[in-house]
């Protein structure tokens with residue numbers, strides 16, 4: 050078990066969609082702490098609440114009940130403006146579909162969040178990130194001139210550039226071929242092990258989850274398994290068990 054203080058945690062988190070007479074309980078009373086510098090995979094069948102849990106943890110969605118801590122801040126209790134600040138300063142998000150701005154170059158996309166926040170750009174951090182992601186000769190290209198794998202690496206650099214408390218990644222390898230996906234997973238693992246970056250990743254792929262230090266398995270909005278250092282075979286068996 051990770052003894053570090055958590056980078057992020059939720060307590061009795063519930064998120065209900067729909068109306069009072071037809072509620073959809075997407076996340077059901079979840080309590081979990083994510084250790085600093087850990088790499089966690091969130092898995093579960095379609096509709097089990099993975100994206101909703103991650104969106105609530107990242108401050109992109111509001112819980113119906115419960116607490117959400119990013120570092121020491123309980124974002125569930127903050128007004129929207131303050132949540133936006135915490136999200137800007139302490140959270141990086143990698144979307145499956147990259148979400149890059151098409152009119153900006155790779156470099157401009159990577160630096161945009163810092164510029165919007167009025168923060169100084171640390172060129173050493175920028176150089177280190179773009180070199181380790183193999184992007185140095187692609188920085189002046191626009192997203193349409195980049196491959197899917199390159200666009201996803203730009204999205205990862207953008208999420209990591211502000212050195213956030215937590216990076217959330219929603220199916221980051223979903224749109225990539227196997228070789229490109231593997232390289233990205235190896236990078237995420239290195240980033241957590243060597244730089245202490247906390248990473249939470251939603252994935253459907255047991256092989257991708259095996260790169261993580263920990264797998265949380267969701268079913269019907271609840272965590273039904275919490276496994277440290279899983280192998281792909283173990284994850285596959287757990288997934289089969291809940292998918293039946």
Ligand SMILES: Nc1ncnc2c1ncn2[C@@H]1O[C@H](COP(=O)(O)OP(=O)(O)OP(=O)(O)O)[C@@H](O)[C@H]1O
Pocket residue numbers: 066067073074075093094095096097098099100101102
């Ligand atoms: N905005 C919404 N309005 C109503 N119901 C929603 C909304 N978002 C999610 N849900 C419902 O909440 C439940 C959990 O959805 P969620 O997207 O979190 O699951 P998931 O595990 O991420 O699924 P998938 O693997 O298919 O992406 C589902 O029943 C879904 O239909």
